Amino acid sequence: MSQTPEEPVDPRRSILLTTKKNCGIAEHDDSFDLDLVVAINTVLAYLQQLGVGPRNGFGIDGPLETWDEFMGPNPMFNPVKSYVHLRVRMIFDPPSTSYHIGAIREEIRELEARLIMYGEEQGMIVDDVVVINPVIVDEDPDDGFVDGQSFDVIYQNAKV
Numbered sequence: 001m002s003q004t005p006e007e008p009v010d011p012r013r014s015i016l017l018t019t020k021k022n023c024g025i026a027e028h029d030d031s032f033d034l035d036l037v038v039a040i041n042t043v044l045a046y047l048q049q050l051g052v053g054p055r056n057g058f059g060i061d062g063p064l065e066t067w068d069e070f071m072g073p074n075p076m077f078n079p080v081k082s083y084v085h086l087r088v089r090m091i092f093d094p095p096s097t098s099y100h101i102g103a104i105r106e107e108i109r110e111l112e113a114r115l116i117m118y119g120e121e122q123g124m125i126v127d128d129v130v131v132i133n134p135v136i137v138d139e140d141p142d143d144g145f146v147d148g149q150s151f152d153v154i155y156q157n158a159k160v
Contacts, residue, residue: 013066015040015084022085023093035092037061043087044070050115052080076118083111 011017017027019040025032041059048057058070071077086108095101 009063010066013068014063015060015065015067015070016063018067018081019085019088023089032092033062036088039088039091040084042091043084046087047080047083047115050112052077052115077115079111079114083108083115086111 009017011021011027016033016036019036020027020029020032023032023036025036037060044053044058044060047053053070058065067081071080086104089095090101090104090108095104
């Protein structure tokens, strides 16, 4: 849940503020916030297509939205922060040399592969289908039976 405006924002938890820091922008400098918010929301949509993040999508409006709100407390998704930084960097302020661009693209591919691999290990990805945020439906947990499973799917090979 987002913090209320009265609460201080922890820059280590805020999606916008950590991304600003990684882009070399001071926390108090808000001159690029709109551009960064748009880029971050684009990257968060990419992540959802990989099966990472809330089922119904996620977006930020400013510094109040946190990493925990987006990906929960699972430390296996910590590479998401690096992924968001690198993708935002390529949108917002791409490097000037082709070598540097190539290195960042390679790191992005590596992170995507690892996030997909983690999803497969957790049973979230089967064949070419990405199961986004599976939800176990168990109306009576004491009866020893799972009543069903609800999930959304996307196809990895689908053209978006």
